[in-house]
Amino acid sequence: MMKLLQWRYSLLLLPVTLWLSVDSAQADVTCTASMNSNTVNISNTITPTNANNASITGTLTYRCINNEPVSRYASVCLGVGSSGSDNTISNPRYITGPDSSKLAFAMTLPNGTLWGDSRDSVYQTPALLIPPNTTVTDSVVIKFSLLPGFGNTLATHGIYSSDFNVNQKVLTYQSDVEQTSFGCETGVYEQNQFPFKVQATVVNACKINTTSDILLGSHPASTTNFTGSNNEAINMTCTNGAPYNIGLSPSNRDINGQGVMLDTVSNSYKLPYQLLSNSAGTIWGNNGNSYATLTNGVIGTGNGNAQTHTVYVTVPSADVKPGSYSDTVTINVNY
Structure with missing residues (x-):
């Protein structure tokens, strides 16, 4: 008599995720990412006048290195979960200031979608063609905006910040010598990190x-x-x-x-x-x-x-x- 053993697999997405296409077994493509020298400063002069609408754009740069003597394709998927001081990954997110007071903000992709770590809120690039022994670099602009309706005008003087660097992983998916169908939700991956900080300063005014x-x-x-x-x-x-x-x-x-x-x-x-x-x-x-x-x-x-x-x-x-x-x-x- 024969028995069929069925194994079930599940993928756990950790906060602040970057999914990058790569062959994890051979590491023929290696990808990294970084955000604005690791700090996105919304403003140094937040007052009740601009506490509901101050914004800035941050540039998230990603690089993929092809270590093989043949060209390969890769697809990069960029996602972000919660910060180290706040487990909220929906709208709004928060940066924390003196006495645990907070400023509500959102991170938005170029198409207006809120940036997150779910399948429909990550940023996926088109397939990248990487020549042999070559590095390909590109970037995506993320908008960081303070939000109305969450009491930001009541913020007290001080520096507000949140670090997106706790358990944040890079998920690296397979690359291929042909332009296959890549996706952010399937594939074999490696783990890495690209920590960054979001901050703003409230001043007396x-x-x-x-x-x-x-x-x-x-x-x-x-x-x-x-x-x-x-x-x-x-x-x-x-x-x-x-x-x-x-x-x-x-x-x-x-x-x-x-x-x-x-x-x-x-x-x-x-x-x-x-x-x-x-x-x-x-x-x-x-x-x-x-x-x-x-x-x-x-x-x-x-x-x-x-x-x-x-x-x-x-x-x-x-x-x-x-x-x-x-x-x-x-x-x-x-x-």
Whole structure:
């Protein structure tokens, strides 16, 4: 009696994989790969303004050496799994910063497909014809993009990075003297590595989004000490955790916020006013040009979202020539 023994085989794909066509038994073709001197730096100046869309392209270069005296064909398949600090291989991926905070990003192939390690997300080159004892070099451009919708604007100051170098293997498939049908999912392979790092740096920064006028209304000439305000006079966004100090400077550049409005017809008549940071009468000026030296400004801490600040104005007397009066105030943000 005879028994038929059936063996089952399975292929385990390890994170960050590079599949390269080669004859593993004879090593007649040897292939290697490298990414951008091993580091892809998305940006050194990530702020809430560009945290959702900053991007850069990285060049993944691959080389195949034909060690035989006859020409051979090879096909290169490039894939990437998870990083050493994050096991996510779908969209999004993450780079990690201070206190384990993260930035979401994606790696995209030239055809717009997300780069991964599954059969439908690797990059496979056309068959390469390699002459005898010759090296063939080519490359593919990968786009690295920060993604909206994952809280990137809430990132705090610091360097964010992830190393794609843990258990990442190169899977090398058979080559042939003829242009046969190559594929990324079948074949005999060798293992190798091509580690690289993805990083970005979040910096402290502030941006004024919008400003709104303070309208004081109409008053008789006998009116004294009247006040106006606007609780959305300043709308700004600063990096999460970034301390800031806002100074206000009237057009006459008075460091204590004592400005003068001019009539809008002749610019000859003046109406003094005082800038304030609250209804209690605290002076709001601009007596310094840095966070530390500005002592009559308004301090705060960014949270990555839009924040508003109310500006108050008081006018000691309306006893001037009737007309419309205005002045322009400069906002100085120190961080």
